Amino acid sequence: MFKFIIGKLTLAAVVLSTGLLGNSCTCTDKPNSNFNGVQIGVISYSWRSMPKGEAEDILSYCIRSGISSIELMGGVVESYAGIPPMPPKPAQGVVLSEEEQAAYDKQVEETREKQRQWRLSASMDKFIELRKMYNDSGVNIHIVKFAPAEWSDEEIDYAFTAAKAMGAGGITNEIGHDACKRLGKFAEKHGVYAIYHNHLQPGEPGFSFEEFLEYSPNNMLNLDVGHYFGATGKHPNEIIEKLHDRIFSLHLKDKTGKDSAPANTNKPFGEGETPLGEILNLIKENKWPIYCDIELEYPVPDDSDAVKETTKCVEYCRDILVN
Numbered sequence: 001m002f003k004f005i006i007g008k009l010t011l012a013a014v015v016l017s018t019g020l021l022g023n024s025c026t027c028t029d030k031p032n033s034n035f036n037g038v039q040i041g042v043i044s045y046s047w048r049s050m051p052k053g054e055a056e057d058i059l060s061y062c063i064r065s066g067i068s069s070i071e072l073m074g075g076v077v078e079s080y081a082g083i084p085p086m087p088p089k090p091a092q093g094v095v096l097s098e099e100e101q102a103a104y105d106k107q108v109e110e111t112r113e114k115q116r117q118w119r120l121s122a123s124m125d126k127f128i129e130l131r132k133m134y135n136d137s138g139v140n141i142h143i144v145k146f147a148p149a150e151w152s153d154e155e156i157d158y159a160f161t162a163a164k165a166m167g168a169g170g171i172t173n174e175i176g177h178d179a180c181k182r183l184g185k186f187a188e189k190h191g192v193y194a195i196y197h198n199h200l201q202p203g204e205p206g207f208s209f210e211e212f213l214e215y216s217p218n219n220m221l222n223l224d225v226g227h228y229f230g231a232t233g234k235h236p237n238e239i240i241e242k243l244h245d246r247i248f249s250l251h252l253k254d255k256t257g258k259d260s261a262p263a264n265t266n267k268p269f270g271e272g273e274t275p276l277g278e279i280l281n282l283i284k285e286n287k288w289p290i291y292c293d294i295e296l297e298y299p300v301p302d303d304s305d306a307v308k309e310t311t312k313c314v315e316y317c318r319d320i321l322v323n
Contacts, residue, residue, distance in 0.1 A: 030063075030068070030137060030138025031062060031063055031065075031066045031067055031068040031137075031138050031139065032066070032068050032138070033066055033067045033068045033069065033314055033317075033318075034068065034069075035317065035318050035321035035322055036284050036321045036322060037284060037287055038280060038283050038284050038292055038317075038321050039068075039069050039142075039291050039292065040067070040069075040292050040293075040294065040314055040317045040318070040321075041067060041068075041069035041070055041071065041142065041249075041291050041292065041293040041294070042062070042065065042067050042069075042070055042071070042293055042294045042295075042296075042310060043070070043071040043073070043145070043251065043293050043294070043295050044058045044061075044070060044071065044072050044073045044076055045073055045145075045295065046294060046295055046296035046297075046306060046310055047061050047296075047306045047307065047310070048306070049300055049305070049306045050305065050306050050307065053076065054076065054079060054080065055072075055076050055077070055079070055080040055130060055133070056133075058070070058072070058076055059133065059134055059137055059139060061306075061307045061310070062134075062137075062139045063137060063138075063139070064307050064311070065307055065310045065311045065314055066311065066314050067139070067294075067310070067314060068138055068139055068140065069139065069140045069141075069142050069291065069293075070134075070139060070140070070141055070142070070293075071141075071142065071143040071144070071145060071172065071222075071249065071291075071293050072141055072143070072144050072145065072166075073144075073145050074144055074145050074146035074147060074148075074159075074171075077127070077130065077144055077146075077162070077166070078115075080126060080130050081122060081126035081127060081130070081162075082118075082122075082126060083115055083118050083119070083122075084111055084114040084115055084118055085111075086108065086111050086115075087104065087107045087108060087111060090104070116151075116152065116155060119151075119154075119155045119158045119159075120154050120155070120158065122158065122162070124161065124162065124165040127162045127165035127166050128165050128166075130166055131165065131166040131167050134166075135167070140167060141166045141167055141168050142167075142168055142169055142249070142291055143163075143168050143169065143170060143171065143172050143195060143222070143248070143249060143291075144159075144162070144163040144166060144168050144171050144172070145171065145172040145173075145197075146159040146162075146163065146171045146172075146173075147171075147172065147173045147174065148171065148173065148183070149173050149174075149176070149178065149179035149182055149183055153186075156182075156183065156186050157186065157189075157190075159171055160186055160187065160189075160190040160192060161190065163192065164190060164192060168192070169192055169193055169195075169248065170187060170192040170193030170194060170195045170218075170220065170248065171183075171187075171192075171193075171194060171195065172195045172196070172197055172222050173194065173195070173196055173197070174196065174197055174199070175196035175197060175198050175201060175212055175221075176196075176212075177211075177212065179194075179196065180194070180196060180212040180213075180215045180216070180219055181215050183216075183219075184215045184216025184217075184218050184219040185216060187216060187218035187219070188216055188217070188218045192218070193218050193219070193220045193248055194216070194218060194219050194220070195219075195220045195221065195222045195248045195249065196212060196219065196220070196221055196222060197222040197224060197251065198221075198222075198223065198224050198227055198228065199224070199227050199231075200227055200230070200231040200264070201231070202227075202228050202231050202232050202239075203231030203232050203258065209221060209239065209243060209246075210243075213243070213246050219246075220246055220247065220248040221243065221246055221247045221248065222248060222249045222250075222251060223236070223239065223240065223243075223247050223249075223250050223251070224250070224251035224253070224295070225240075225250050225251065225252060225253070225274060225276075225279055226251065226252070226253030226254065226255040226266070226272075226274050226295070226297075227251075227253075227255075229255060229257060229258075229273070229274045229275075230255040230256065230257065230258060230263070230264035230265075230274075231258065231264065232258060233257045233258035233259055235275060235278070236274070236275070236279055237275070237278060237279060237282050240279065240282060240283075240290075241282070244286070244288050244290065247288075247290050248290070248291065249290060249291035249292070249293055250279070250283075250290060250291070250292045250293065251293055251294075251295040252269075252276060252279075252292055252293060252294050252295065252313070252317070253266060253272075253274065253294075253295050253296075253297050253298070254266070254267045254268065254269045254270065254271060254272030254273075254274045254276060254298070255267060255272050255273070255274050256272055256273050257273045260273060266297045266298040266299075267298055268298050268309070268312070269312065269313045269316040269317075270316055276316075276317070276320070277320045279292075280292060280317060280320050280321055281320065281321075284321055292317070294310055294313045294314065294317070296309055296310055296313065
């Protein structure tokens with residue numbers, strides 16, 4: 001088990017100590033998506049439809065999109081570091097016999113154990129190498145989405161240690177009471193944050209973000225403003241103003257509202273009803289150190305691809321923030 005004794009850090013301290021917010025490079029050949037103090041980034045999930053998705057590919061997509069900060073999916077990170085890969089899934093439409101399904105399930109379980117053992121002995125060298133590769137190209141890794149809430153204690157220690165090796169301010173996981181109870185304590189131990197992403201839960205009766213944050217001072221939110229608006233119909237600025245000091249990052253997407261027709265539907269940036277302009281300007285005006293990450297979920301047009309669409313999203317945000 002990794003042992004690090006690090007005091008609690010405020011969000012500002014994490015940002016300063018790791019150099020997360022903004023792009024320090026002034027070279028014109030490197031991306032810079034910090035506009036008037038607001039860091040526009042991306043979650044690498046946005047490029048899931050691209051034919052290649054290894055760490056080097058993701059970096060090239062950042063550069064092509066002009067993006068200088070990223071939330072990296074854990075699968076990308078661990079693949080680069082050499083984790084044993086899962087067996088390939090059966091081809092779409094292929095129905096396995098009972099014997100074939102049992103054999104496949106056994107192989108999956110065996111691989112999961114190999115992955116667990118790998119995590120417990122993994123060197124941090126490859127994670128440091130990954131950070132350098134990205135930073136040298138002008139891209140910071142501010143979050144890693146390991147989503148380790150159901151891992152063993154030792155694996156959770158590994159996740160936080162690896163995230164820190166990459167310069168991240170914490171790891172992300174889907175929001176839930178069990179996850180927030182468990183991961184916050186590890187975040188305190190490692191001096192970074194456990195950051196939680198919402199889907200449509202805010203639309204459920206009695207839902208309160210504060211309940212999840214109370215489990216630990218190191219619990220933070222990865223507030224998905226599109227999901228929030230689509231589920232509740234409420235202006236996201238209400239919750240951002242209230243909890244801004246407990247929000248590490250936003251996921252930006254444009255959706256229709258709860259009562260629209262069609263309701264809660266992803267749209268290209270500028271074609272939905274999510275008040276992205278007002279959200280971004282609120283962050284800018286208050287100089288809050290909140291990452292604003294594009295999550296591309298609307299259908300990619302046939303004559304385009306996810307990198308081109310992400311570039312359009314960056315330009316949309318830039319036009320809001322520089323005018």
